[in-house]
Amino acid sequence: MTTEESIFVDITLNNGMIYLEKGPANKIFEGEFVYSNQPPEINYEIVGDEGRLTIHFDEEGMRQKGEENKFKRLSSLEDLYDNECRLKLSPNLPIVLNLDLGITKGELKLGGLQLKEINFASGVSRTNINFDEPNPITLEYFDVEAGVGALEIYNLGNANFKRFNFEGGIGDYVIDFAGNHYGDTKVDVDVGLGKVKLYLPRSAGIRMKVDKSFLCSFDIDEIYKENDFYYNQKWGKTTNSLDMNVETGIGKISVVWIED
Template identity: 30%
Template sequence: MKTGKIGLGVFLLAIGIIWILISFNVISFSYVTTFFISAFKLWPLILIFIGVNLVFKYNSAVKTISWILYFSIVLSYGIIANPKIGFEGVKINLDLGNRRNENYVKYSEKIKEATKNGKIDISLGATKINLDGNTKELFSADVPESVKLNKVDYSNNDKDVKIDLNKSHYFDFASKTCSFNLNKNVLWDIDMNTGAINGTMDMTDIKLKKLDLNIGASSIDMKFGSGYDKTKVDINAGASNINLTVPRSSGIRIKISKITNHTNLDSLGWNKNKDVYESPNYDKAESKIDMEVQMGISNFNVYLSE
């Protein structure tokens, strides 16, 4: 039997076993997310091991050992660098990205009295993100210098404003922290496109009209408030661990597809019609949140806040 077929068989067998273990809650999905994030950070390793395979292409033993070593290094890095899913008490900082001495810059814009509606476009690579509504400015951002503020455009007699921030290049695989603060008195439309991310988006105090989130393999907590009567949320994610916290008083409707792992939606006692979940108070609630969620192999949970 050819070595390539053996390798493919072993790969499919491993995926199948991992999938079953996750489905029966033997292992947590966070291990899978951490593996992908670790592989992303340690991407140069893949070049080394591909080179080894090319040099020893006729030695199946060396090729097999090399890939076992690669996966072991990536998984070990993920466990040690993230104590929450590794060994309790281990706090070894292996965040390779933060060892790069990239300077940070701060952007902000004074809020104008006439400004009522804001749209912010954020395009980033792999990053750690913190977003909340804690600023008296129109917005503020504390980001690596590779993230540029392209424009702040006002229109309609300063009633509307559009903000555009993006990373100037995508070949920086370091995971840096990006912090964004939005004024809670402005009605916001947030459009975010990123690679692998982790962190928190606390929109409890933000008047949110629309959130469009396009992310890769990620682990993120999102908190929503009830500051606007009709909020639209679109989430498109790869293999991810996503936790949502929504107000119990709000009417919630979630259309979810491509979930191939775990979600707690069935345990909430909500009304269900095919792939749509709806809270019992949806029709009568003064504040509504409508979500469309598309994800790969994922962990997706919804929690209710008072």
């Protein structure tokens, strides 16, 4: 570390595997990278008081290797995961994290990091995100765009977020709000086709508006409905609350109540 007061991290991985977690406090980042054809572009610079880390696995360079190599890569699904990104980030500085993933598998252990903003986008992916430790600062915005596949987010209550926006295309999704909760939070979940399982803490106040087609089922208990909203008994009686808007086209929404 030198003069940085915050970090901006931008990762692009068109295909492969990604692992992200908290690293040593005295290092901005540590990384291990495996690639099949062309090494990733890795750049770190300091602009003002912000450190900027860019990691880009360039598939254009791979395609320029020729048709024979391209067909070889496509001959096995395992070849899609030849690229591998293992990254550890410092817990000592606030982080803005941008992840742009294509055909990937991922394990993101984000607990203990100072996360200010997260932008996550995936194409065809199977990813697990876990906030296994509390975020020591406020996460202003957590935006997820999941294309096709499976995405599981655990201990989201530890993320200390103000606003969570989730857009899913086709897939199975788990969103678990276990953990510590801080004040009033806004949640938007919009899924085209798939299953969404929401794990909600009984101790939090819940207000939920559900907009679904007749091709979608909605499974919830321990709640009452008033006008267009569903409420639990804690709504308006606690400082921790989740104000939720859930939309889906075809599929199933289910709610599971959990103890803190």
